[in-house]
Amino acid sequence: MYKFLGSEIYPQGWTYSGPATEVYYAFYTSKDFSKDLVYDHIIENSYIAAGEEGGAMLTNKVWLDETGINNYYSVKFNARGPGISAGISGISFAIPVWVGYVILASIIAFTVIYTVRTVRAISYSPSGGEMWSAIKWVGIGVATAAIIPLFTRILPKRTGEA
Numbered sequence: 001m002y003k004f005l006g007s008e009i010y011p012q013g014w015t016y017s018g019p020a021t022e023v024y025y026a027f028y029t030s031k032d033f034s035k036d037l038v039y040d041h042i043i044e045n046s047y048i049a050a051g052e053e054g055g056a057m058l059t060n061k062v063w064l065d066e067t068g069i070n071n072y073y074s075v076k077f078n079a080r081g082p083g084i085s086a087g088i089s090g091i092s093f094a095i096p097v098w099v100g101y102v103i104l105a106s107i108i109a110f111t112v113i114y115t116v117r118t119v120r121a122i123s124y125s126p127s128g129g130e131m132w133s134a135i136k137w138v139g140i141g142v143a144t145a146a147i148i149p150l151f152t153r154i155l156p157k158r159t160g161e162a
Contacts, residue, residue, distance in 0.1 A: 002063040002074065005035065008043045012080065013058035020058055020078045028070040035064060038073065046077055056080045 039062055050057045058078040065072040
């Protein structure tokens with residue numbers, strides 16, 4: 001049975017807003033080691049290791065399972081990665097996101113306008129009426145073919161006699 005040992009919020013964990021990495025890991029120790037000593041070791045060395053990798057620790061949570069022969073520690077931490085800016089994400093990421101939205105909206109608008117013009121040109125052509133009739137019957141055929149598997153699931157199945 002796990003027991004929550006504690007959590008630590010590092011200095012950047014209070015102010016940072018943006019993408020972060022969430023990591024879980026677990027390890028065993030002998031029952032001879034002090035729980036407080038192991039907890040302090042996890043908190044201190046996680047902060048040092050993240051700094052050496054170019055990132056920064058944000059939060060750290062530790063659980064302990066003492067039911068087995070050894071103590072089983074489970075750790076979850078959030079860290080800012082080495083390639084992620086420490087600035088406020090609202091400013092640094094807002095411009096690329098909106099540029100992406102504008103590009104996507106432009107592509108969708110172009111596609112819709114092109115489709116409407118093409119359908120209008122076909123429907124006003126001399127064979128437009130026959131085309132719509134053919135599309136209607138193809139649609140009815142596809143809908144019928146899609147409904148048949150639904151009926152096989154809904155209708156009761158025959159039971160074989162022994």
